[in-house]
Amino acid sequence: MDGSTEDFDHFDLASLTRPERYKILTGAVIPRPIAFVTSLGPNGLVNAAPFSQFVILAVDPGLLGFSVGPRNDGSHPKDTLANVRASEEFVINMVPEGWEDAVQKASDEHPADVSEVDLLGFKTFASTKIKTPRLLGSKIQFECVLDQIVNFGNAPNHLVVGKVVAMHVQSGLTQDCKIDPKAYSPIARIGGRNYVRLGDVVKA
Numbered sequence: 001m002d003g004s005t006e007d008f009d010h011f012d013l014a015s016l017t018r019p020e021r022y023k024i025l026t027g028a029v030i031p032r033p034i035a036f037v038t039s040l041g042p043n044g045l046v047n048a049a050p051f052s053q054f055v056i057l058a059v060d061p062g063l064l065g066f067s068v069g070p071r072n073d074g075s076h077p078k079d080t081l082a083n084v085r086a087s088e089e090f091v092i093n094m095v096p097e098g099w100e101d102a103v104q105k106a107s108d109e110h111p112a113d114v115s116e117v118d119l120l121g122f123k124t125f126a127s128t129k130i131k132t133p134r135l136l137g138s139k140i141q142f143e144c145v146l147d148q149i150v151n152f153g154n155a156p157n158h159l160v161v162g163k164v165v166a167m168h169v170q171s172g173l174t175q176d177c178k179i180d181p182k183a184y185s186p187i188a189r190i191g192g193r194n195y196v197r198l199g200d201v202v203k204a
């Protein structure tokens with residue numbers, strides 16, 4: 001490999017179909033941490049859905065964002081987006097090892113009156129600053145109030161930005177605000193139905 005163009009396959013994203021673009025982008029930008037978002041639906045039903053287009057947007061104040069795309073059939077917005085627009089709050093639950101299957105199943109499309117939390121046997125517990133509950137078993141949760149929703153692209157994707165009003169870290173994971181990554185060990189998503197667990201930690 002000497003950096004010549006023959007060493008690479010070249011892609012013009014604009015000439016790919018939407019599914020091809022999705023596949024190649026989400027296969028390239030890996031591993032992605034997963035925001036397992038709980039939100040309150042109409043009648044107080046707790047909705048849970050995973051989002052791996054997930055990022056720290058600011059630290060003063062702490063702002064986290066996740067991007068909600070359209071449904072596959074292009075119909076009404078995903079429940080999380082509709083819920084957050086209405087309630088202006090949500091919880092991001094980080095995902096521990098062992099939840100791979102449940103997270104995958106939580107991403108199946110269910111009618112708005114079906115709670116993935118009940119369906120998959122998750123247990124919730126109360127948040128401290130907002131009404132939306134947290135998921136029991138998640139080692140870190142962020143209680144967020146909606147800061148803004150920004151649209152990107154033609155679909156469009158909605159970047160939901162939340163201000164962290166409370167952050168909860170399982171006891172024993174932190175020392176002087178430093179989190180022990182191995183003890184925390186959240187999973188991340190790679191392409192499709194594939195997930196990774198934390199591997200070697202390398203010091204630079």
Ligand SMILES: Cc1cc2nc3c(=O)[nH]c(=O)nc-3n(C[C@H](O)[C@H](O)[C@H](O)COP(=O)(O)O)c2cc1C
Nearest residue numbers: 049050051052053067068069078079080104107108
């Ligand atoms: C691990 C994982 C990550 C996902 N990340 C995203 C994402 O970043 N954006 C998105 O729109 N959908 C994403 N999805 C798909 C949503 O979870 C799925 O559309 C879900 O049904 C939305 O649920 P809701 O209608 O209850 O909000 C992801 C699915 C999985 C399994």
